[in-house]
Amino acid sequence: MARVLVGVKRVIDYAVKVRVKPEKNGVVTQGVKHSMNPFDEIAVEEAVKLKEKKLASEIIAVSVGPTQSQEVIRTALAMGADRGVHVEVSAAEYELLQPLHVSKILAKLALDEKADLVILGKQAIDDDANQTAQMTAAVLDWPQGTFCNKVEKTDAGLTIVREIDGGLETIKTKMPAVLSADLRLNTPRYATLPNIMKAKKKPLKKMTPKDLGVDTTPRIEVVSVEDPPVRQAGATVADVDALVAKLKEGGHI
Numbered sequence: 001m002a003r004v005l006v007g008v009k010r011v012i013d014y015a016v017k018v019r020v021k022p023e024k025n026g027v028v029t030q031g032v033k034h035s036m037n038p039f040d041e042i043a044v045e046e047a048v049k050l051k052e053k054k055l056a057s058e059i060i061a062v063s064v065g066p067t068q069s070q071e072v073i074r075t076a077l078a079m080g081a082d083r084g085v086h087v088e089v090s091a092a093e094y095e096l097l098q099p100l101h102v103s104k105i106l107a108k109l110a111l112d113e114k115a116d117l118v119i120l121g122k123q124a125i126d127d128d129a130n131q132t133a134q135m136t137a138a139v140l141d142w143p144q145g146t147f148c149n150k151v152e153k154t155d156a157g158l159t160i161v162r163e164i165d166g167g168l169e170t171i172k173t174k175m176p177a178v179l180s181a182d183l184r185l186n187t188p189r190y191a192t193l194p195n196i197m198k199a200k201k202k203p204l205k206k207m208t209p210k211d212l213g214v215d216t217t218p219r220i221e222v223v224s225v226e227d228p229p230v231r232q233a234g235a236t237v238a239d240v241d242a243l244v245a246k247l248k249e250g251g252h253i
């Protein structure tokens with residue numbers, strides 16, 4: 001049976017209107033609601049489903065981030081993960097943490113924990129990098145199944161249906177492997193109150209990148225963060241003639 005490592009990132013909640021800091025070096029995070037990255041909920045759900053089908057023996061939820069990242073680990077534990085690993089970095093370091101750093105951390109943990117499967121989200125909705133799963137597979141030299149729409153365990157390994165431009169692609173891979181969860185892979189369950197209570201008692205190990213021998217010095221410098229251009233307000237026109245006149249006036253036709 002597989003031991004599964006799941007990556008859960010704490011990000012600004014998807015429903016929050018993100019604001020750029022006046023210094024244009026990042027976005028406002030203080031006093032802003034944070035949650036588990038939505039694609040990571042799907043990754044956790046897939047791991048829990050494997051365990052329910054007796055195809056996984058243990059689920060380890062990992063989050064790299066500041067102290068508050070423990071909240072998303074607890075959510076993963078309430079959804080059905082067995083134990084958590086919090087790789088702690090300061091809030092300042094977290095802002096500069098890049099997918100390559102996280103990939104090296106996850107890869108080292110996957111080896112230390114003897115994982116057979118690493119399941120991540122397809123992308124984190126804060127930096128939209130879509131790099132961590134691919135780079136984790138590269139660091140480990142394991143096969144990867146990205147943008148998973150369906151995952152089936154077979155005797156030889158896994159059959160994976162992937163979401164690609166214009167359709168679905170089916171691939172077969174051996175284990176160990178790294179997967180990334182796309183939106184339609186499953187519908188994540190809600191953590192129930194009794195499970196939230198139980199999750200408080202599940203083990204949560206704390207470590208640092210240094211414990212894992214990973215150097216988190218930034219390799220990329222953020223030059224500027226800016227709001228998207230403000231869209232001009234639209235106007236309602238009475239009929240097609242007025243529309244055509246307006247378009248001509250604006251030099252569009």
Ligand code: AMP
Nearest residue numbers: 007008064120121123124129130131132
């Ligand atoms: P990204 O490559 O940044 O878009 O992230 C893709 C996926 O990698 C996320 O959905 C998570 O599953 C995982 N991941 C990224 N950053 C972290 C982190 N700090 N802690 C745990 N998992 C992470």
